[in-house]
Amino acid sequence: MARVAKEMVEKAGVNVNQLVELLVKNASAELTTFYYYTILRVNLIGLEGEGIKEIAEVARIEDRNHFEALVPRIYELGGKLPDCMKEFHDISACPPANLPKDPKDIKGILKVLVEAERCAVRGYTQICNMTAGKDHRTYDLALAILNEEIEHESWFSEFLGEGPSGHFMRRGETSPFVSKFLK
């Protein structure tokens, strides 16, 4: 544990126990989403699916990166990951991103993807709100993740016909915002 780092956050008036619990729940959402997106991505095939496969893959890899980036902060603040992975799955801040009953239902898959991203956008907005001006490092991390979640949401929402996202597919490395936490 980073004793003084934690003390600074407490002193700023943040409830560190609540914050750590939220970070663990969001770390679970990332790792479980990484898993569920693997299944969604392999089913994004055919004339409709193929075009979406690449952004689903980028969103999948970036969610794994989000998990990796969250873990050190959880331990710095005195938290830990549950010993049992089943338990970890069940405390996720977002519901399971299950494959639709009809795996050929590409629009159905897109809806699952966009809902998962929207849940993440909400979760990191909450963490930013709780830490802004108080816990600078967690804020920086949550904001970096939020930047990527908003891009994920906009990619999928555009494919669902909700209007132009104004974004372009990633060029080059994944996680342009979160990568500094992965070095």
Place this chain on the structure above:
Amino acid sequence: MIKLTKSELSHYNGTDNNPGYIAYNGKIYNITDSFLWKKGKHQVLHTAGEDLTEALKEAPHGEDLLDRVPVIGELIE
């Protein structure tokens, strides 16, 4: 449809095998089966068995998400 007072509602907090109910804007919602309300806790910060009308104002979502859980009654004085 059931009618509960605030103090009756507090019994339905989702722990010890009690069902979990929440109140919002006079309506009572059953969140027992929601993945996001396990053991009556929502996103660490909120607890079932309470009137959460004020709390939703600070939440990162609106009342539209309440449509995802069933309405089962109303909150009375």
